[in-house]
Amino acid sequence: MRLELSAEDAAFREEMRTFFTTQVPQSIRDTVAAREELSKEQIVESQRILNAAGLAVPGWPVEWGGQDWTPLQRHIWHEEMQSACVPLPLAFNASMVGPVIAAYGTQEQKETFLPQTANLDIWWSQGFSEPDAGSDLAGLRCAAVRDGDEYVVNGQKTWTTLGQYGDWIFNLVRTNPEAEKKQAGISFLLIDMTTPGVEVRPIELIDGGHEVNEVWFTDVRVPAANLVGAENQGWDIAKFLLGNERVGVAPVGAVKRVLAHAKEWVGEETLRDPLVAARFAAIENELLALELTALRVVAHSADGKPHPASSVLKLKGSELQQEVSDLVVELAGPGSLASGAGDDSGVPGWARVATPAYLNLRKASIYGGSNEIQRQIIARTILGL
Helix, strand or coil, X not given: CCCXXXXXXXXXXXXHXXXXXXXXXXXXXXXXXXXXXXXXXXXXXXXXXXHHCCCCCXXXXXXXXXXXXXXXXXXXXXXXXXXXXXXXXXXXXXXXXXXXXXXXXXXXXXXXXXXXXXCCCCCEEEECCEXXXXXXXXXXXXXXXEECCEEEEEEEECCCXXXXXXXXXXXXXXXXXXXXXXXXXXXXXXXXXXXXXEEEEEECCCCCCCCEEEEEEEEEEEEHHXXXXXXXXXXXXHHHHHHHHHHHCCCHHHHHHHHHHHHXXXXXXXXXXXHHHHHHHHHHHHHHHHHHHHHHHHHCCECCECCCCXXXXXXXXHHHHHHHHHHHHHHHXXXXXXXXXXCCCCCCHHHHXXXXXXXXXXXXXXXXXXXXXXXXXXXXXXXXX
8 A cells, every 4th residue: 555645645635734724713623622512603614614615525426515536535635624623524414414315315305405414504413323222223113104295203212412403303214113124114214303293302421511312203294205215225224324424433633633632732751751652652553554444445435335344444443532532531640630620720621621521432432333233243244254
């Protein structure tokens, strides 16, 4: 594998770096650099700036705002965005439902939803997990019964990230409870969250934040025109979506950035400690291996179908995220206990957010398909065990 960029790719990297560091407001980038929570307004503003420049959804078909980039250029775009502390385009829109609608949607669905999805005029939520159907997603029970030109939806979804901001939700629903295989009776439905019968309830997390929610559906009537793909084809669509999601959860650029900042936070004296230096070196080596694997996975994704090795990215990417957050807590020492302190505290800001960030990232090994499930996929589809 060539490890040095060509002149063209080096110029492309510089173009991305210049745009991200000059066109996205510094206040938004400072929030990301400080590992603080972004507001809805900041996320929307950032994505609209990217979309206006054709940089929000480069992986989509060109006719719907995508770019005819090489896999390496998409990787550079992704890495430079994270390195510049620019919020990534909202994953529910850019890497989940957008590609699904582009691949499986009707022409009317594409024209209705894709422009608004790219520009974040619609904020999408994900309705996949249920209380008894998380890792075993195919066991979901939220039901949609056809009634004329509508479906009537009843059930519950959980762990709906940022669902409090959601305008629409893409839902996996059971449309054939009698199917011989439970995977065969699932459909993919788009639901307006202002429809009567939709209720969003907050879930408070261990770090004190409100990031996830329960969503309840009580006799919610959804036009049948909002079905994506064929009825009972939802499992194939879900696998397509989750494959894309897993490619996006290898946050190489973000982990690099936090590691670089961590060195600045603690200073040279701490970095000369052999144990600290060895810890940094070990993580950086694993990060390099992950980066090379990410390039290989993207290069082997054909016809919009992610390579099975995307599970490796999800597995290793989430482990490295957690390992770096653990390292930052150790570097912060007693200061990591001051998460409730204000800006007038003598404890530096990076140390005060170390523990909340550590706790928040425990979820990384669960969402997008738990790491245990990823190990099963790797064993079955890659290793042939």
